[in-house]
Amino acid sequence: MKRKLLAIGAALAAAVATVLLVVTPASAAVGLHISGTDVVEANGQKLIMRGINHPHIWYTGQTRAFADIKATGANTIRVVLGTGKRWGPSNDVPAVIQLCKQNKLICVLEVHDTTGYGEESAAASLDEAANYWISQKANLVGQESYVVINIGNEPIGNTNPAQWTAATAAAVTKIRANGFQHLLMVDAPNWGQDWQYVMRDTAQTVLDADTQHNTVLSIHMYAVFNTSASIINYLDAIKAKGWPLVIGEFGWQFASGEVDDATILAQAQARGLGYIGWSWSGNTDPILDMVLSFDPAQITTWGQRIINGTNGIRATSREASIYGGVQPTTPGTSPSPTPTTPAPSRGCTATYATSGQWQGGFQGDVKVTAGTSAISSWAVTLTFPNGQTVSQAWNATITGTGSTLTARNVSYNGTLGAGASTNFGFLGSWTGTNGAPTLACTAA
Known part of the structure; x- marks a missing residue:
């Protein structure tokens, strides 16, 4: 200052x-x-x-x-x-x-x-x-x-x-x-x-x-x-x-x-x-x-x-x-949330929350959780229902246009042990309604 x-x-x-x-x-x-x-x-x-x-x-x-x-x-x-x-x-x-x-x-x-x-x-x-x-x-x-x-x-x-x-x-x-x-x-x-x-x-x-x-x-x-x-x-x-x-x-x-x-x-x-x-x-x-x-x-x-x-x-x-934050129970892992969809053995689930909202803007948070086997990378597809746009993201690289975007892991958070989780977030804009996106998670 x-x-x-x-x-x-x-x-x-x-x-x-x-x-x-x-x-x-x-x-x-x-x-x-x-x-x-x-x-x-x-x-x-x-x-x-x-x-x-x-x-x-x-x-x-x-x-x-x-x-x-x-x-x-x-x-x-x-x-x-x-x-x-x-x-x-x-x-x-x-x-x-x-x-x-x-x-x-x-x-x-x-x-x-x-x-x-x-x-x-x-x-x-x-x-x-x-x-x-x-x-x-x-x-x-x-x-x-x-x-x-x-x-x-x-x-x-x-x-x-x-x-x-x-x-x-x-x-x-x-x-x-x-x-x-x-x-x-x-x-x-x-x-x-x-x-x-x-x-x-x-x-x-x-x-x-x-x-x-x-x-x-x-x-x-x-x-x-x-x-x-x-x-x-x-x-x-x-x-x-x-x-x-x-x-x-x-x-x-x-x-x-x-x-x-x-x-x-x-x-x-x-x-x-x-x-x-x-x-x-x-x-x-x-x-x-x-x-x-x-x-x-x-x-x-x-x-x-x-x-x-x-x-x-x-x-x-x-x-x-x-x-609502939790400390990892062991280094590099976090307790798993209740998955919104069943996780295949070598797969992942994703859950979404709006962590902040103001006139015309909002902050979203997505938790990615590995299935019953370790994964080396993940991608989450987000489909927004009300024309929202994303302007900035952290802990993920987001690509795409229109209502459907894909968030992929960055270098330090792609590898997850079985049942382990990581989070990414983003800032977005909305008008009228700010409904939650639907999510689909894939992993390798």
Whole structure:
């Protein structure tokens, strides 16, 4: 984001380690919460965030970004809001939450005005950020299974970063005293990168301030984390403390001395840590844009790496169970749905669901399940009843014209074990009626 890049340049960028603490058992949880070192849902299922930051406060008209981000396979979106101190105020929280839910995304809401407090004269304090959340309480209560409150973005700059501990603990205390039961996320000082290790060394004070023990730490990883050793050492230090962690922002190594994005992705996957990349679009310097001009057709090198690359979003993301997503029971497989048609031994079935719909547009999801024998490729024919058209697809290559289209597997999801499943999705347009397509699945 344009403002983000200024902050990153001024402060060598940020490293956010999101850490979680042991809390109430899953049976007693209201919604998203901490269990051991994991973020879990109310039903106890682990949620590993695979998300993208969206600069909503500066581009409130770009609401299509929610569906486009979902189309990458992401399960989480971190939405930039403002208190009115510097940007905003964001008075559209209910609409933002609805967009998240409509697109089956976990919604991390963050106040951006706090960025660089103490060094940036215009920044809001964490106390002011807490007051904003309290003002929004009526919009947030009841959304605990869908919403994470990220109290303030990169809330302390490089001037007196030690103030982070008391200020963050006080903000957590104030929010809890006002009855919030949400999972809270707190960003590190030093513009989020914690290069003086204040969060790493003192975060227990913040975690202990939470009467519900439901706070996760977030590290932002930019130029401070430009080597494999710097990343691994920081993550190891947090792990040794027994604090759960998410990487709330990071960029990519577009030049020598920049962030080692490949190591971040690999370490996050190996450790089961969530990550949320910066950012979808809208940066003044588009080097950190995943797509240009909010157009998914103009995907950048950074976008290709984090969305389609090794350990990227498409390969590792799993939809939250609150939206019906399930974690694979074994690597590479998923529980089979009830087939809509009998599956031959070397064949497949396909089931369809509309996962989002808006005026003139919709998002479709198709689950392909192998029969009683393994398959090496599949194809699904979709016949639409009402003249719908498809404009974009992911996890499949779609060909054809008119009402009948054929979706074929891509290189990484054609091979399925017996009974195993994979999903592909698409964005489409409709007028009048949006009836479900009929499906026919073939396999080899």
